[in-house]
Amino acid sequence: DVKVTQSSRYLVKRTGEKVFLECVQDMDHENMFWYRQDPGLGLRLIYFSYDVKMKEKGDIPEGYSVSREKKERFSLILESASTNQTSMYLCASSFSRTGGTYEQYFGPGTRLTVT
Amino acid sequence: QKEVEQDPGPLSVPEGAIVSLNCTYSNSAFQYFMWYRQYSRKGPELLMYTYSSGNKEDGRFTAQVDKSSKYISLFIRDSQPSDSATYLCAMSFASGGSYIPTFGRGTSLIVHP
Numbered sequence: 001d002v003k004v005t006q007s008s009r010y011l012v013k014r015t016g017e018k019v020f021l022e023c024v025q026d027m028d029h030e031n032m033f034w035y036r037q038d039p040g041l042g043l044r045l046i047y048f049s050y051d052v053k054m055k056e057k058g059d060i061p062e063g064y065s066v067s068r069e070k071k072e073r074f075s076l077i078l079e080s081a082s083t084n085q086t087s088m089y090l091c092a093s094s095f096s097r098t099g100g101t102y103e104q105y106f107g108p109g110t111r112l113t114v115t
Numbered sequence: 116q117k118e119v120e121q122d123p124g125p126l127s128v129p130e131g132a133i134v135s136l137n138c139t140y141s142n143s144a145f146q147y148f149m150w151y152r153q154y155s156r157k158g159p160e161l162l163m164y165t166y167s168s169g170n171k172e173d174g175r176f177t178a179q180v181d182k183s184s185k186y187i188s189l190f191i192r193d194s195q196p197s198d199s200a201t202y203l204c205a206m207s208f209a210s211g212g213s214y215i216p217t218f219g220r221g222t223s224l225i226v227h228p
Contacts, residue, residue, distance in 0.1 A: 004158075040123075042203075042219070043159075045215065048215065090158050103149050103164045103205075103216070104216060105161060107158050108157055109157060111156065
């Protein structure tokens with residue numbers, strides 16, 4: 001079974017703090033993703049990575065950065081947390097296959113509250 | 116118009132009912148179709164994925180794709196209270212396209228005893 005783990009289930013941080021969210025997958029997937037999920041807005045892609053040290057901006061990268069130093073690990077960094085970054089953060093991973101498929105496997109999520 | 120449309124619900128049904136969850140899409144280039152189940156405060160769990168048109172069955176779940184109508188469905192037979200969750204559809208291109216799925220916003224399903 002594919003396993004994607006996230007470093008914390010719940011996190012409370014103060015405005016202005018630097019926040020690190022970590023994600024690890026054990027299936028040797030090339031692709032890793034960070035989403036945030038908010039009520040009524042669905043899943044929104046923040047950043048993704050298709051290889052070690054490679055990253056691409058998603059739909060809402062402002063206020064976030066990422067790091068992928070090892071294939072199995074993908075970190076999301078909030079440089080200076082703000083209250084509008086209070087959200088559920090979801091990590092996902094997938095294979096790269098010629099001809100598809102591109103189903104993603106998700107971690108359990110981190111519920112981040114910024115006060 | 117969003118690329119993938121999904122009624123947010125909630126859809127409330129009695130235990131044992133057949134449930135039909137649906138998504139419509141606008142991009143005819145989508146080839147792979149996925150359904151995820153998400154329990155409250157948890158990450159989405161991949162339920163099924165299908166390629167192109169046709170049906171796929173897994174236990175009480177059947178995924179159906181109608182590419183001519185740009186319409187996909189997930190049927191749940193003999194629904195149980197444990198099926199209460201949000202169901203997200205997702206779809207992606209075949210080779211040559213983006214490998215990032217496009218997600219619907221999810222339909223909330225409540226199965227009451």
